[in-house]
Amino acid sequence: MFCDHxxxxxxDTATSCFACQRSLTPTTPVTGGARVLLLSNTLVKGRxxxxxxxxxxGFGSVYKAEDIQLHRHVAIxxxxxxxxxxxxxxxxxxxxxxxxxxxxxxxxxxxxxxxDHFTDRDHWYLIINYIAGETLEHYLEQAALSITNPGGIQVxxxxxxxxxxxxxxxxxxxxxxxxxFRDLKPANIMLAPGQRTYLIDFGIARRFKPxxxxxxxxxxxxxxxxxxxYGKAQTTPRSDIYSLGAILHQMLTGKDPSEMPxxxxxxxxxxxxxxxxxxxxxxxxxxxxPQKRPASMLYVKDRLEYxxxxxxxxxxxxxQAALPLNSKNRVTPGHSQPQGRTGYASFPGINSGAAPGQxxxxxxxxxxxxxxxxxxxxxxxxAKMGKPQKKGTTRRAVLITAGVMASAWFFSNxxxxxxxxxxxxxPAPIPSVASGSPMSLNYQADFTGHTGFINAVAWLQTYVVSxxxxxxxxxxxxxxxxxxxxxxxxxxxxxxxxxxCSANNVALASGSLDKTVRLWxxxxxxxxxxxxxxxxxxxxxxxxxxxxxxxxxxxxxxICNGTTLKTINIYTGHTKSVRAVAWxxxxxYIASGGEDTSVHVWATIPNATxxxxxxxxxxxxxxxxxxxxxxxxxxxxxxxTVQVWNSxxxxxxxxxxxxxxxxxxxxxxxxxxxxxxxxxxxAGQPTGPLxxxxxxxxxxxxxxxTNGKASLIKPFANTILKTIAWSLNGxxxxxxxxxxxxxxxxxxx
Numbered sequence: 001m002f003c004d005h006x007x008x009x010x011x012d013t014a015t016s017c018f019a020c021q022r023s024l025t026p027t028t029p030v031t032g033g034a035r036v037l038l039l040s041n042t043l044v045k046g047r048x049x050x051x052x053x054x055x056x057x058g059f060g061s062v063y064k065a066e067d068i069q070l071h072r073h074v075a076i077x078x079x080x081x082x083x084x085x086x087x088x089x090x091x092x093x094x095x096x097x098x099x100x101x102x103x104x105x106x107x108x109x110x111x112x113x114x115x116d117h118f119t120d121r122d123h124w125y126l127i128i129n130y131i132a133g134e135t136l137e138h139y140l141e142q143a144a145l146s147i148t149n150p151g152g153i154q155v156x157x158x159x160x161x162x163x164x165x166x167x168x169x170x171x172x173x174x175x176x177x178x179x180x181f182r183d184l185k186p187a188n189i190m191l192a193p194g195q196r197t198y199l200i201d202f203g204i205a206r207r208f209k210p211x212x213x214x215x216x217x218x219x220x221x222x223x224x225x226x227x228x229x230y231g232k233a234q235t236t237p238r239s240d241i242y243s244l245g246a247i248l249h250q251m252l253t254g255k256d257p258s259e260m261p262x263x264x265x266x267x268x269x270x271x272x273x274x275x276x277x278x279x280x281x282x283x284x285x286x287x288x289x290p291q292k293r294p295a296s297m298l299y300v301k302d303r304l305e306y307x308x309x310x311x312x313x314x315x316x317x318x319x320q321a322a323l324p325l326n327s328k329n330r331v332t333p334g335h336s337q338p339q340g341r342t343g344y345a346s347f348p349g350i351n352s353g354a355a356p357g358q359x360x361x362x363x364x365x366x367x368x369x370x371x372x373x374x375x376x377x378x379x380x381x382x383a384k385m386g387k388p389q390k391k392g393t394t395r396r397a398v399l400i401t402a403g404v405m406a407s408a409w410f411f412s413n414x415x416x417x418x419x420x421x422x423x424x425x426x427p428a429p430i431p432s433v434a435s436g437s438p439m440s441l442n443y444q445a446d447f448t449g450h451t452g453f454i455n456a457v458a459w460l461q462t463y464v465v466s467x468x469x470x471x472x473x474x475x476x477x478x479x480x481x482x483x484x485x486x487x488x489x490x491x492x493x494x495x496x497x498x499x500x501c502s503a504n505n506v507a508l509a510s511g512s513l514d515k516t517v518r519l520w521x522x523x524x525x526x527x528x529x530x531x532x533x534x535x536x537x538x539x540x541x542x543x544x545x546x547x548x549x550x551x552x553x554x555x556x557x558x559i560c561n562g563t564t565l566k567t568i569n570i571y572t573g574h575t576k577s578v579r580a581v582a583w584x585x586x587x588x589y590i591a592s593g594g595e596d597t598s599v600h601v602w603a604t605i606p607n608a609t610x611x612x613x614x615x616x617x618x619x620x621x622x623x624x625x626x627x628x629x630x631x632x633x634x635x636x637x638x639x640x641t642v643q644v645w646n647s648x649x650x651x652x653x654x655x656x657x658x659x660x661x662x663x664x665x666x667x668x669x670x671x672x673x674x675x676x677x678x679x680x681x682x683a684g685q686p687t688g689p690l691x692x693x694x695x696x697x698x699x700x701x702x703x704x705x706t707n708g709k710a711s712l713i714k715p716f717a718n719t720i721l722k723t724i725a726w727s728l729n730g731x732x733x734x735x736x737x738x739x740x741x742x743x744x745x746x747x748x749x
Contacts, residue, residue: 037061038078043068045118048076048127059084059092060123064130067115072544073130074115082122096124099201102179103128107605109588110168110198131200133192136161136247140186144254155274158251159308160631163648164197165189165244166301167611173237173297180235184243185224186250195631196586223258227288238290241300245285245293252282262288278307309651439702439711441745444732445478449486454736456499457725458508460522464725464734465508466742467496473510475524478732478744487524492516498539500548502562509548511536517550517565530565532558540583540590547604549590551581557592559604571608573600582624582633589647591633593621599635601647612650616643619678627684627691627705634691634705636679642693644705654708658701659693680737681723687730694721700735702747711749 016023038061042050048065051073055062060079067074079092103114103126116127143153152158165184172179181199190198226242228235246257246264253270264286267279281303287293294300452469459465460475467473473489473496489510498511507527511517513535519528534553541548547568550558555576559569576595583590589611593599599621601612619639626633627644632653636642644654659677678696685691689705698719702712722737736742 038063044076044125045116048074050076059088059095067127072546075112075128075130077126077128079124080122081124092124096126099126105175106172106179108168108171109603109605110164110196112198112200113605131190131192131198133190133196133198135187136189136191136197136251137186139191140250140254152250152252152254152270155252155271155311156308158248159304159311160195160648161189161191161197161251162244162248163301163304163308165199165247166297166304168197168199169237169240169244170297170301173240178237180237181240181243182229182235183221183225184240184247185221186247187221189247193586193630195629196588221258223256223261226290227262228290236290237297238293238295241285241293241297242287242290244297244300245282249282249286262286275307275310278303305649309649439747439749441700441712441714441733442748443743444746445742445744447474447476447478447742447744448740449474449476449488450740450742452495452740453722453738454740454742455495455497455722457723457734457736457742458499458501459725459727459734460501460508461505461728464742464744465499465501466734466736467499467510468740469495471496471512473499473508473520475508475522478734487522489518489520489524489526491518491526491529497535497537498551500539500541502541502545503543504545507545507562509539509541511539511550517548517560519563519565528563528565530560530567534577537577537579537594538581540581542583543585543587549581549583549592551578551592551594553577555594555596557581557590557608559590559608569604569608571600571602573602573608573610573613574598580621580624580635582626584626584647585630591624591626591635591647593617593624593635595620597621597637597639599624599633601633612647614643614645614650616645616652617641622678622680623682623693625682625684625691628686628688632705634682634684634693636682636693636695638678640677640679640695642679642682642691644691644708654705656691656693656701656703656708658703658708658710658713659695659697659699680721683724683726683733685726685730686728690730692724692726692733694724694735694737696720698737700724700733 037053038044038050040050040052044050044065047067047069049068051064051066053061054064054075060077063076063078065074065076066072079096081089081092084092100114100117103112107113112128112131114126114128116125118125140153169181169184172181183201184199188199188201190200192198224243224246226235226239228239249255249264249267250257252267252274253265255265257264264283267282268274268276281294281300285293285300294303447464447466450466450468450470450472454466454468456467457464463475463477465473465475471490471492471494473492475487475489477485489508492510492512492514494512494514496510496512499508501508506522508520508522509517510520515532515535517530517532517536517539518526520526530550532550532552532554536550536552538551539548541562545562547562548560548565550560552558555572555574555578557571557574557578558567559571560567571590571592574592574594574596578592578594580594581590581592589601589603591599591601597615597617597619599614599617600610601614602608602610614633614635617635617637617639619637621635621637623636624633626647631647632644633647634642634644640657640660642656642659643652644656645652659679677699679693680695682691682693684705690711691701691703691705693701693703698716698721700712700714700716700721701710703710716735716737716739720738721735724733724735726733732744732746734742734744
């Protein structure tokens with residue numbers, strides 16, 4: 001039963017609200033049978049074709065649909081007013097308007113994008129982008145069933161999720177005026193393929209009004225909502241910090257805070273190796289007194305990034321050459337550390353000194369009936385709030401989420417097929433490949449249709465696409481590597497330096513020294529052309545096929561429409577020619593690098609601004625590849641190294657020196673005197689942890705991203721290898737360069 005005054009969720013038999021102590025009046029539901037769902041293939045507004053219902057809530061339903069005009073999947077939130085009471089209509093109206101207001105003003109890679117909203121007589125509709133993945137709530141429920149790891153999830157995963165939440169919440173808090181999410185909980189957090197985290201459901205987000213006290217009633221979800229959300233004080237950005245602390249505590253212990261609100265078991269009783277300072281930070285985040293919590297999400301993010309960097313990760317840390325852009329020591333104006341902190345705050349339970357006239361709230365250890373120690377608020381204010389009698393969300397928080405329980409957080413298998421909607425396996429480690437175990441390549445085809453240096457290769461389903469100094473792009477089948485079976489794309493007036501195929505396998509893009517980018521269909525017919533100020537060195541499709549990233553010799557990266565090639569956005573962060581560009585597996589970020597020796601990771605919305613700059617290389621960046629799993633990037637350089645590093649923190653995970661040594665132990669090689677071995681191309685296996693790299697000394701290297709150990713090093717006589725590409729199933733490689741032919745081989749162990 002939901003309180004008409006404050007919105008808190010109470011048990012059905014309650015006569016008074018646990019939160020505000022007001023009398024409860026049972027509401028009479030509208031009768032009329034079960035809710036009528038929209039059928040598959042129903043057209044909404046003559047444009048959105050219903051595919052399936054993917055969720056239901058108190059106010060309506062959420063559908064997966066296809067926008068038949070723009071040929072993309074969307075999520076439709078439908079509120080059915082005809083089935084609501086008068087009070088529920090008021091609540092639904094408020095939730096709907098809040099979400100529309102928030103999403104219309106916010107643009108961030110970790111937020112849904114609103115495409116449209118409209119009404120008819122009995123329904124309200126909100127159209128947003130379709131996010132494949134699972135909620136954090138579902139992920140934690142699955143983790144709780146694990147026999148081997150019943151106490152939450154891995155520390156690295158918890159920190160990565162929390163850091164991304166800090167990033168998007170800090171963005172919201174920096175709005176003018178700040179936007180407070182107020183209902184941060186696992187059910188409102190989506191984990192998408194490529195380790196991307198999204199915030200969903202803005203039904204109770206509100207704008208911060210400075211100086212306005214008691215500005216809210218009991219919004220939020222018991223266990224996750226900050227104490228001030230029960231009407232005791234004003235909600236501020238620190239209210240979201242409390243909620244994030246509760247979630248982080250749950251991820252590390254497996255303890256659902258809604259079962260014992262305001263009580264948090266010591267984390268290190270579950271994870272003895274956890275840094276004490278990290279536990280201290282989390283307990284500070286859930287302090288009952290807002291003024292004793294960290295001052296900003298930015299501060300929390302910096303601390304969590306520091307802990308993540310020093311905890312290590314799934315990948316072997318081989319080299320610490322780069323520092324994250326967001327340094328742990330950074331203090332941004334307006335986001336100072338909490339007053340009185342010089343490093344890590346003292347552990348809760350020590351009197352931190354409330355200001356005169358303020359009620360003093362601090363944590364002290366206590367025992368429950370099972371003898372477990374909890375940190376419990378000991379003030380009268382905490383006691384007044386009481387323990388919720390029922391787990392659940394408030395009615396005003398029930399505008400249903402648009403997330404899809406399609407599973408898979410870490411890995412998006414075969415991203416070049418249209419698999420955004422395909423259920424894949426639950427989060428799992430990278431497939432086991434013995435470290436440095438020997439492998440071999442078996443001959444499949446040798447294509448000799450070009451008459452010049454081959455600069456780029458790509459796969460179009462089972463076909464190979466190759467681009468050459470001979471000004472052509474050629475499409476051919478490795479099973480029939482004969483020029484009689486070749487489609488030739490002609491139009492460029494100088495060497496073709498780049499080629500990329502769309503994820504839906506219906507189009508390909510090429511770039512050239514003639515300063516143009518051209519689009520072609522699979523039959524070789526030119527569909528569009530765009531002119532640029534300088535030579536083009538690399539092109540990369542957004543996985544949703546809607547846009548193309550273009551690396552230009554003028555030091556800029558252009559984002560172009562995937563159909564018309566019209567420029568949408570321009571990234572200007574580089575200082576010299578850009579030689580490589582790669583879109584992340586989930587389409588949220590772009591990595592670019594070039595002659596300025598740095599790699600920039602940036603989002604296209606709300607504006608093209610770098611979030612991480614990697615400076616581990618000492619020479620031109622020639623190649624970039626996002627690795628299986630979506631978080632790590634491999635960068636190849638003229639400094640003769642390939643470096644694997646974290647796209648979020650900028651920390652180096654693996655340094656591969658094989659192109660300098662050709663397999664000889666580094667202790668036996670004078671690296672300063674080794675032969676020239678510039679790395680020209682790097683390709684991450686789309687289905688596993690292997691990396692293939694080639695370069696100026698004519699050797700192909702296949703090695704493991706987790707430890708940098710080579711499984712195969714193959715020399716090509718008198719040849720510069722310029723390009724390499726994995727087949728979509730990760731079993732074959734196409735390799736080419738100065739020899740003028742493309743060799744296709746199949747990998748076997």
